[in-house]
Amino acid sequence: MASELDLSRDRLDAPFARRVEELSGENPYACYQCGKCSAGCPFADYMDALPNQVLRLVQLGDASALELSAPWVCASCLACGVRCPKGVDIATTMEALRILALRRGISPAPVTPDRPCPQIALVGAYRKLTP
Amino acid sequence: MNEITVFIMGKGYRVPAGLTIMKAMEYAGYRLARGCGCRGGYCGACATVYRLPGDYKLYADLACQTPVQDGMYIAQLPFTPAERPAYTLGDLKAEGQTLLALFPELARCVACNTCTKACPQKLEVMDAVQASLRGDIRGVAEFTFDCVSCGLCTMRCPAEISHHHVWQLARRLNGAYLTPRAEHVQTRVAEIAAGKFKAELDKLVTMTKDELVAAYKARQIEA
Amino acid sequence: MKTIAYFPGCAMKDQARPDEAGTLHALALLGYEVTEIPRWNCCGTVYSLAQDDLMRHVGPVRNLVRVQGMGEGRVLTLCAMCYGTLARSARFVAEPERLARINAFLDTEDDFRGGIEVVHLLTLLRDEVGYEKLAAQVKRTLDGLKVGTYYGCVLLRPRLFAVDDPDRPEVMERVVEALGGTPVAFPERTECCGAYLTVGRTDIVGDRVGRILRSARGGGAEVVVTTCPLCQFNLDERRPAGAPTLPVLYLGQLLAWAMGLDEPAVAALVSKEPATGRPVSTGV
Numbered sequence: 001m002a003s004e005l006d007l008s009r010d011r012l013d014a015p016f017a018r019r020v021e022e023l024s025g026e027n028p029y030a031c032y033q034c035g036k037c038s039a040g041c042p043f044a045d046y047m048d049a050l051p052n053q054v055l056r057l058v059q060l061g062d063a064s065a066l067e068l069s070a071p072w073v074c075a076s077c078l079a080c081g082v083r084c085p086k087g088v089d090i091a092t093t094m095e096a097l098r099i100l101a102l103r104r105g106i107s108p109a110p111v112t113p114d115r116p117c118p119q120i121a122l123v124g125a126y127r128k129l130t131p
Numbered sequence: 132m133n134e135i136t137v138f139i140m141g142k143g144y145r146v147p148a149g150l151t152i153m154k155a156m157e158y159a160g161y162r163l164a165r166g167c168g169c170r171g172g173y174c175g176a177c178a179t180v181y182r183l184p185g186d187y188k189l190y191a192d193l194a195c196q197t198p199v200q201d202g203m204y205i206a207q208l209p210f211t212p213a214e215r216p217a218y219t220l221g222d223l224k225a226e227g228q229t230l231l232a233l234f235p236e237l238a239r240c241v242a243c244n245t246c247t248k249a250c251p252q253k254l255e256v257m258d259a260v261q262a263s264l265r266g267d268i269r270g271v272a273e274f275t276f277d278c279v280s281c282g283l284c285t286m287r288c289p290a291e292i293s294h295h296h297v298w299q300l301a302r303r304l305n306g307a308y309l310t311p312r313a314e315h316v317q318t319r320v321a322e323i324a325a326g327k328f329k330a331e332l333d334k335l336v337t338m339t340k341d342e343l344v345a346a347y348k349a350r351q352i353e354a
Numbered sequence: 355m356k357t358i359a360y361f362p363g364c365a366m367k368d369q370a371r372p373d374e375a376g377t378l379h380a381l382a383l384l385g386y387e388v389t390e391i392p393r394w395n396c397c398g399t400v401y402s403l404a405q406d407d408l409m410r411h412v413g414p415v416r417n418l419v420r421v422q423g424m425g426e427g428r429v430l431t432l433c434a435m436c437y438g439t440l441a442r443s444a445r446f447v448a449e450p451e452r453l454a455r456i457n458a459f460l461d462t463e464d465d466f467r468g469g470i471e472v473v474h475l476l477t478l479l480r481d482e483v484g485y486e487k488l489a490a491q492v493k494r495t496l497d498g499l500k501v502g503t504y505y506g507c508v509l510l511r512p513r514l515f516a517v518d519d520p521d522r523p524e525v526m527e528r529v530v531e532a533l534g535g536t537p538v539a540f541p542e543r544t545e546c547c548g549a550y551l552t553v554g555r556t557d558i559v560g561d562r563v564g565r566i567l568r569s570a571r572g573g574g575a576e577v578v579v580t581t582c583p584l585c586q587f588n589l590d591e592r593r594p595a596g597a598p599t600l601p602v603l604y605l606g607q608l609l610a611w612a613m614g615l616d617e618p619a620v621a622a623l624v625s626k627e628p629a630t631g632r633p634v635s636t637g638v
Contacts, residue, residue, distance in 0.1 A: 022405065022406075023404050023405055023406060024403070024404065024405065025405045042545050042546050042562060043546075043548075043551075043558065045561075046555075046558050073555070073558070075546055075548055075549045075551050076400060076401075076507075077506075077507040077511065077545075077546030078507060078511035078512055079507070079511065079544075079545065079546065081512055082510075082511050082512065082513055082521075089403075089512070091403065092403040092404075095402070095403035095404055096403075108554075111235065111554060112235075112554070113235065113553050115556060115591075116232065117552060117553050118364075118365060118368065118583065118587050119228070119231060119238060119264055119265065119364040119368065119396070119399075120364060120365045120399050120433075120435060120583050120584045120587070121399075121549075121550050121552045121553050121584055121587065122231065122235055122238035122550075122553060123239075123264075123396055123398060123399040123400070123550075124399040124435075124549060124550030124553075124584070125238075125550040125551075125553035125554065126235075126236070126238045126239045127239075127399070127400050127402065127410065128400055128550060129554075227369065228368070240395075240413075241412055241413055242396065242413035242416050243409065243412050243459075244416075244460075244462065247462075248462070257395065258393060258395075261394075261396060264364055264396055265367040265368055265396075266364075266367070266368045267367070289409070
């Protein structure tokens, strides 16, 4: 993710932010960027943007959030949501980004188990990572 | 003659009532090179989908088994593209995750039951998918014993499962590993290996054609 | 005997069969007649978090319709993930418009009327059996065995569906105590193991598992218990080289052992045939 954000108005894609809000049922604008979600995220180390940064992109209506790997690394463990002082369920926002990406034909690597996996893992992976 | 109207691939035809879809298509002038096989409901080649006027439902059936109805909209599905990974039965084990390892897309089932509704054989197809998912190979084999591999469930499945190939593997595994062996066959095979019939077989090999014909004609035949 | 409807889920019929067998044996000793719901299907394992993804709720709701058909008002799960999907879907579709849409889709089933309670084993043991009654059934105390109690995610999050306080849970610790063990509430016990990332990101899951096991060992745990078959799989199978080697068990195995069954006896309870739709009470 870029370390500098271009804040010009013409980059603002409000319909994108609205769509994420509709799909997630969460208000992205409630976030005041305290970073508690990122501090407690067990997967933050593996993400190309931290959870609070992903949320910031959504606030800005920046659809480049769909190109990030972070939503695919998020395992929906909901640690972020229970800790958010503003009650934003960030994992649900991540789910909205995954679903939007999948519906627009952007998908992560195909689900191909490299080692044996039980049903419970495969079902979960297919549900989260394939359209 | 009592005639009704059917629409085949979008074009209307007057055909006699009481014909099957397949016969109606031939009556209308179609020459069926694909999508037609045994004409007896066994081979599964004539998968067909249709709708009836005033009904939102999409019906699926075998063309050779289904009578035409007035106003029917009909399309043939002569072939179902479906993925079947290569496997060697002898290298597989009939255990929990064997089906899932070769057909991981089974895990995409959302239990919508569309497959069951599409089955012309009235099989509990979704139950078979669920049994596959939990590794109940014998259950799958039993649920799908009467599957004719028409592919209609596969065409309708939102999870994009290739059902009939999974069922075939389950039945093969069931037959090869889970069904009890027929003991008398094993006994006879052992007897043959031990040379019980060697003298008779050796004699047959040395006989002339005329001797063989005579022996064949003189054989004991069940009454 | 109390009767209770039971939703096993895929894992209990495959890799988690010792958990099922052990738990059902323990429940029989505790006075429960457990009946598997007929023709159940996969719960979906992960709950769909999107507002418009009603199709992903069809699986869970179809199971709840089966529970309703049995005349039961609640259903028991042993698996944490089944608990999460069933409990959350039951609430999601309680909203009248969603319920109407899902019932219209499930046209071949009875309409779901809602109101089915989804119960996890841990809450059943705490709220209905009680720790005292559980302790009274112990035939063989764990004798102070140091048991790391691993919750993972779904039992504790989101808050609305948590079986206990998401930050300071104690139900599993109290169960271990009732069995005579010494619970080890290690720091990583509520942190995610990586769940379904195990399919494509074994690197991440391996790191997580190493951390969790080191945390458990650091707290002095001799074994780790869980109620989630996916946690159990990851902690056991995705253990990186050099990580602590302590055994990872299902709570059901521990329950059964404390109630007098040894390992071969648990294995013997695992029926030869994968079962569906018949009473699975072990008739102790």
